[in-house]
Amino acid sequence: MALFLCVAVVALLALAYTAAPGWLWTIFGAMLLAEFTRASGFHAAMLAVDALFVLVAIVLLAPPLRRVLITRHALAWYRRILPPMSQTEREAIDAGTVWWDGDLFTGKPDWKKLLASPAPRLTPEEQSFLDNEAEELCAMTSEWESTQIHQDISPQAWQFIKDNGFLGMIIPREYGGRGFSAYMHSQVIQKLSTRASALAVSVMVPNSLGPAELLLNYGTDAQKNHYLPRLAKGLEIPCFGLTNPHAGSDAAAIPDHGIVCRGMWEGREVLGMRVTWEKRYITLGPVATLLGLAFRLYDPDHLLSGVYENAHGGREDIGITCALVPTHTPGVNIGRRHFPLNAVFQNGPNWGKDVFMPLDWIIGGPHMAGQGWRMLMECLAAGRSISLPSSSTGVTKLAARATGAYARVRNQFKTPIGKFEGIEEPLARIGGHLYMMDAARRTTAAAVDMGEKPSVLSAIVKYHLTERGRSTVNDAMDILGGKGICLGPNNFMGRAYQQIPIAITVEGANILTRSLIIFGQGAIRCHPWVLREMAAVREADPVRAEVLFDAALFGHIRFSLSMVARAFVLGVFNGNFLPSPVGGPVKRHYQHLTRLSTDFAMLADFCMLFMGGDLKRREKMSARLGDILSLLYLCSCALKRWHDDGSPEEDRPLLDWSIRSALFDARRAIDGLLANFPSPFVAWLLWNLVYPFGRPFHHPSDDLGHRVARLLLEPSATRDRLTEGMYLPKSAEEPIAVLEAALTAAIQTEAIERKIRAAHKAGTLKAGAEIGHDAGAEAEAAVATGVISAAEAGALARFAQLRDEVIRVDHFPPDFGLSESLQADPKRAAA
Ligand SMILES: Cc1cc2nc3c(=O)[nH]c(=O)nc-3n(C[C@H](O)[C@H](O)[C@H](O)COP(=O)(O)OP(=O)(O)OC[C@H]3O[C@@H](n4cnc5c(N)ncnc54)[C@H](O)[C@@H]3O)c2cc1C
Numbered sequence: 001m002a003l004f005l006c007v008a009v010v011a012l013l014a015l016a017y018t019a020a021p022g023w024l025w026t027i028f029g030a031m032l033l034a035e036f037t038r039a040s041g042f043h044a045a046m047l048a049v050d051a052l053f054v055l056v057a058i059v060l061l062a063p064p065l066r067r068v069l070i071t072r073h074a075l076a077w078y079r080r081i082l083p084p085m086s087q088t089e090r091e092a093i094d095a096g097t098v099w100w101d102g103d104l105f106t107g108k109p110d111w112k113k114l115l116a117s118p119a120p121r122l123t124p125e126e127q128s129f130l131d132n133e134a135e136e137l138c139a140m141t142s143e144w145e146s147t148q149i150h151q152d153i154s155p156q157a158w159q160f161i162k163d164n165g166f167l168g169m170i171i172p173r174e175y176g177g178r179g180f181s182a183y184m185h186s187q188v189i190q191k192l193s194t195r196a197s198a199l200a201v202s203v204m205v206p207n208s209l210g211p212a213e214l215l216l217n218y219g220t221d222a223q224k225n226h227y228l229p230r231l232a233k234g235l236e237i238p239c240f241g242l243t244n245p246h247a248g249s250d251a252a253a254i255p256d257h258g259i260v261c262r263g264m265w266e267g268r269e270v271l272g273m274r275v276t277w278e279k280r281y282i283t284l285g286p287v288a289t290l291l292g293l294a295f296r297l298y299d300p301d302h303l304l305s306g307v308y309e310n311a312h313g314g315r316e317d318i319g320i321t322c323a324l325v326p327t328h329t330p331g332v333n334i335g336r337r338h339f340p341l342n343a344v345f346q347n348g349p350n351w352g353k354d355v356f357m358p359l360d361w362i363i364g365g366p367h368m369a370g371q372g373w374r375m376l377m378e379c380l381a382a383g384r385s386i387s388l389p390s391s392s393t394g395v396t397k398l399a400a401r402a403t404g405a406y407a408r409v410r411n412q413f414k415t416p417i418g419k420f421e422g423i424e425e426p427l428a429r430i431g432g433h434l435y436m437m438d439a440a441r442r443t444t445a446a447a448v449d450m451g452e453k454p455s456v457l458s459a460i461v462k463y464h465l466t467e468r469g470r471s472t473v474n475d476a477m478d479i480l481g482g483k484g485i486c487l488g489p490n491n492f493m494g495r496a497y498q499q500i501p502i503a504i505t506v507e508g509a510n511i512l513t514r515s516l517i518i519f520g521q522g523a524i525r526c527h528p529w530v531l532r533e534m535a536a537v538r539e540a541d542p543v544r545a546e547v548l549f550d551a552a553l554f555g556h557i558r559f560s561l562s563m564v565a566r567a568f569v570l571g572v573f574n575g576n577f578l579p580s581p582v583g584g585p586v587k588r589h590y591q592h593l594t595r596l597s598t599d600f601a602m603l604a605d606f607c608m609l610f611m612g613g614d615l616k617r618r619e620k621m622s623a624r625l626g627d628i629l630s631l632l633y634l635c636s637c638a639l640k641r642w643h644d645d646g647s648p649e650e651d652r653p654l655l656d657w658s659i660r661s662a663l664f665d666a667r668r669a670i671d672g673l674l675a676n677f678p679s680p681f682v683a684w685l686l687w688n689l690v691y692p693f694g695r696p697f698h699h700p701s702d703d704l705g706h707r708v709a710r711l712l713l714e715p716s717a718t719r720d721r722l723t724e725g726m727y728l729p730k731s732a733e734e735p736i737a738v739l740e741a742a743l744t745a746a747i748q749t750e751a752i753e754r755k756i757r758a759a760h761k762a763g764t765l766k767a768g769a770e771i772g773h774d775a776g777a778e779a780e781a782a783v784a785t786g787v788i789s790a791a792e793a794g795a796l797a798r799f800a801q802l803r804d805e806v807i808r809v810d811h812f813p814p815d816f817g818l819s820e821s822l823q824a825d826p827k828r829a830a831a
Contacts, residue, residue: 001039008032016565019558026057063550071550078549079537083613087319088252088373095377096455098526099447104632105526107563107601111581111590114636119644120183120446129178130725133164134188138195138727143496144489146198147344153198162234167206170213175228182382182448186390186441187725193394194726197499200391201345205283206231208383209376209507210240211292211324211363218364218375227290227324239288241279241350242376249512252373256295258321260303263356271303272358275323278351281506286337286348289327294376297321297369304369319370323361331355343499377455380507384458385444388503392469393441395496396434397726399476401719402492402736403430404712405743407479409806416746417479418713421702426475428705431712432657433468434722436634439641439658440465456522460630463513466503473500488810490735515619518626523604523615526629529556530608556605563602564689570595571692585652586642589659592697593635596666599690600628603673606686610678621676627669631662638662650718653707660704663697671695714747715740735806742802749799752792759787775800 015025033050040046059065085093103109122130141157152158161167169185171177180188185207193200206212212231215224230236247253256277263272277295279285297318299305304318327334327350335349359366363375407418407427417423444461447454476493477484484493504510508517524530529552536549570578575595580587604625607615615622635658642648642655670690677683700708711718729737756778759765764785765778779793788796813820 004035013565013569016561017569019562021558022060022554026061029053029057066554067546067550071546071553074553075537075546075549078533081612082534082537083616086252091374092377093521093524095374096381096453096458096525097451099450099452099454099457100443100636101454101456101460101522101526101629101633102528104597104629104636105522105601105604106528107566107598108594109597109632109636111594111639114640115581115643117450117640118446120181120442120449122181122184122187126180126184126187129180130184130187130191133166134191135727137161137164137166137199138191139729139731141196141199142489143196143492146196147342147495151344152346153196153202157199158202161203165232165234166203167234167237168212168228168232169203169207171216171228171232175224175232177228177232181445182386183442183445186386186445189387189390190394190397190441190725191727193391194398197343197391197395197495198345200394201283201343204387204391205240206238208387209379210383211236211238211290213379213383214292214322214363214375215324217379218368218371220365222360223324223363223365231290236290237284237288238290238292239282239284240292240294241277241282241285242294243281244278245280249509251294252320254294254296254320256293258295258297258323260297260299260301260318260359261356262303265356265358270358272356273297273323274354274356275325276353276355278349280349281338281340281347282350283345283347283506285350286334286346288334291325291327291332291350292363293323293325294320294372295323304366315370320372320376321369322363322372322375323357324363325355325357325361329355329357340502341498342495343502378453381453381455381458382448384462384507385448385454388507389437389441389444389461389465392465392503393434393437394726395500396430396437396469396472397723398496398736399472399493400430400434400712401723401726402739403427403476403479404719405739406483406806408713409739409742409746409803410483411803416713418709421706423479424706424709426479427709427712428657428700429661430472430475431654431708431722432661432700433472435641435651435654436638436658436662437465437468438722438724439637440634442644443637443640456518456525456629457633459508459513459517459521460626460633462507463510463518464630464634466500466510470500470504473497483807483809486809486811488812490808490810492735492739514626515623516616518630519604519622520616520626522626522629523608527604529559560602560605563598563605566598567602567689568692570598571690574693574696582643582647586639586647586655589635589639589655592659592663593632593639595696596628596663597632599670600625600632602689603628603670603686606682607673607677610682621673624669624673628666631666631669635659635662645721648718648721650716651721653704653711654718654722657700657704657708660698660700664699667695667697715744738802738805742799742806745795745799745802749792749795752788752796755788755792756782759785 011028015028030053033053037043037046037050059069100109100114103113137157137160140160141153146153153161165178166188168177169180169188171179173179189200189204192203212228215227219227227236231238242251242254244254244256246255256275256279258273258275260271260273262269263274265272275293275295277293279293282288285291297320298316299318300316302316325332331352332355333351335351337346337348340347359369362369364371368375404418404427407423408416410417418427440461444454444457447457473493473496477497480493484491484497487494524534532552533549533556536545536552539545539548575591578591578594580590582590607621607625611618611621638655638658642651645651674683674687674690677686711722728740731737732741756765759782764787765781775796779788779796782788783790783793
């Protein structure tokens with residue numbers, strides 16, 4: 001009997017694991033019961049159980065009966081627990097596409113599909129633009145000059161941007177734009193952000209969600225033909241105004257409004273709208289010539305009814321509407337400037353009261369009135385996938401390259417600080433995070449180029465890349481010490497440190513994105529069954545609703561059972577038998593991630609089952625589930641990058657560190673989820689399913705961290721790959737160029753310094769002339785005693801000079817040069 005029970009349990013697990021169809025379960029159940037009935041000697045109680053089984057089997061296997069007896073009631077219950085959804089929430093959920101995020105929700109991602117997706121590539125023309133125009137633009141700008149002298153990018157840089165099509169990178173060539181790929185767009189933003197944030201932002205905004213993107217997707221031919229060539233050439237500077245003082249994160253609640261009315265326009269009476277708005281924080285607003293404006297349109301007199309084909313059903317509240325408003329329109333007020341954390345890109349408020357404008361100004365024409373929110377949500381994915389992920393990765397590349405070099409050049413306690421274990425820790429974080437960030441940036445841009453509008457993935461990269469950017473800049477500041485704190489042209493990190501909260505706040509503030517968006521939207525869009533269940537609930541025809549819901553419900557049940565069985569089996573075997581698209585040591589990463597994906601799918605289902613609509617309010621739980629989904633995505637990107645790069649063994653410490661660290665974070669998210677699960681008993685059950693033999697996934701070891709840190713401390717192909725695409729100034733006087741030279745010199749002179757130290761130890765060199773004490777005298781003494789050659793002494797002197805330059809910080813007159821700048825600008829002095 002024991003053997004029979006064991007076989008039965010294994011068979012049960014196998015049926016669940018493989019999501020077997022109902023009839024197979026029935027056959028198995030019948031065999032099981034037959035054996036129990038025989039063993040019981042055909043006991044009456046057992047025969048009653050058999051009869052019950054037959055009844056249940058008939059109900060389950062006969063769809064019409066099943067629908068009446070089970071599905072109908074389940075549907076009513078589902079309708080009750082489903083949280084109410086506003087039109088704007090529905091439009092946000094419906095927007096965009098599902099790609100690899102869908103695979104991660106299945107619990108068994110198809111790795112071969114991911115690896116087979118095209119690696120991002122630039123065309124020769126794009127590469128040339130990056131190597132020439134983008135390079136030249138970087139060379140004519142600097143962070144210090146823009147933040148301290150121009151309070152903007154310089155007029156020459158602005159002109160160069162307009163003349164060279166930087167503002168029209170996403171506009172197709174037929175309209176005079178550059179027609180670049182999403183990946184190229186990302187490469188440009190990344191490069192500019194390694195030079196000056198105002199440069200990156202000023203180029204990023206017109207190429208992100210705003211007039212050009214909206215026109216391309218929804219504009220009428222007349223609007224496209226008029227505006228796109230002008231935007232491409234920089235004849236129009238666009239901005240987009242959504243945020244109102246009373247509606248920031250809850251942007252759909254903007255009180256800005258337009259009333260449909262008749263009015264005079266260019267000498268004749270036309271149907272138009274009187275728009276009142278107050279916008280703030282609008283990037284490029286103070287210099288914009290074309291204002292994209294979002295407001296809620298009302299038609300109280302039903303003037304649109306009968307006039308246009310789609311008369312909006314005679315509704316008074318037409319909905320959020322987007323229009324293009326030339327800023328010279330009478331009544332448009334462009335305010336002064338906000339001062340966003342020393343980032344100095346143009347940003348400010350604008351407003352208008354009862355400004356009359358024709359209906360033709362609505363993007364897409366009058367029949368697109370009320371479609372604004374859908375338009376914004378649909379277009380958000382592309383811009384959010386590119387802008388901030390690229391600029392955050394750029395800043396992290398700068399931090400990795402420059403801080404790594406600094407840590408090698410800067411000595412304390414007669415040792416390069418980068419060799420202290422304490423400094424290795426932040427260096428390892430910088431290197432590991434950067435590897436994964438760049439992987440996610442590249443993979444997501446490539447997905448956009450494949451035609452995806454990845455709404456959930458774009459939220460993931462927006463949140464996680466800006467957060468990792470913030471952590472990296474903090475780490476870099478700690479490593480740099482006072483050098484990072486004293487601002488000036490020689491400080492390559494201080495401004496980035498000041499500016500980093502901007503990336504956290506814009507395009508969906510990070511706390512909101514993590515707590516509400518990533519899992520909230522992911523669970524509905526990416527889950528294999530939830531969207532189908534919701535579609536069934538929305539179905540008006542009750543019979544069809546039952547049929548649809550029946551298929552979705554039983555598919556969902558089979559899926560959930562499969563995830564439970566898989567989580568347990570994969571936990572017992574630690575995923576060891578799982579297939580992997582590659583062999584060797586990297587295989588374990590694939591196996592761990594498949595296991596985590598299964599655990600995630602199971603936990604997500606249990607959370608939805610036990611918390612239902614309440615999950616929307618339980619943001620901490622939703623955030624943890626979002627973290628697991630996000631970390632699965634980031635790890636997938638790291639593996640894809642490793643594959644696309646040709647699996648270079650030298651880069652493996654970066655891959656290993658980034659994946660182990662992410663798996664460890666995912667485990668902590670699971671711990672938090674289970675510790676706060678509403679039912680302690682179910683939490684205990686889940687714990688034992690996920691961790692049958694204790695918790696897996698540990699923090700990267702010290703040794704691995706050491707190997708990652710070392711990669712930042714010396715020039716190598718790996719370091720170049722890690723910081724690929726950043727701007728490396730050609731002029732030898734530039735702080736980054738000096739750092740690069742000093743790093744090379746530090747490595748070249750290490751052997752010479754070792755000779756001198758050995759001579760000291762051996763007593764060949766006189767005491768008192770120690771390295772760092774009086775290096776010049778010591779080198780002379782070393783040459784005189786034949787310890788080193790004159791050429792080697794020259795190399796030491798050159799390194800000493802470079803190191804002095806590297807550690808130098810800027811200083812200013814007592815008034816920080818204000819009087820000097822007033823003298824140079826008499827108009828300002830007079831004011
Ligand atoms: C420099 C800069 C440039 C900008 N550029 C533009 C632009 O060009 N066009 C434009 O229209 N707007 C722009 N914005 C506005 C930007 O999109 C908003 O700042 C952003 O939406 C956040 O709104 P808020 O600042 O009013 O913060 P609030 O909405 O007041 O949020 C404050 C905090 O509460 C959190 N929060 C809010 N709701 C929730 C929730 N449900 N759950 C958990 N946490 C929540 C947020 O995450 C945030 O941490 C810009 C802002 C800045 C600072």
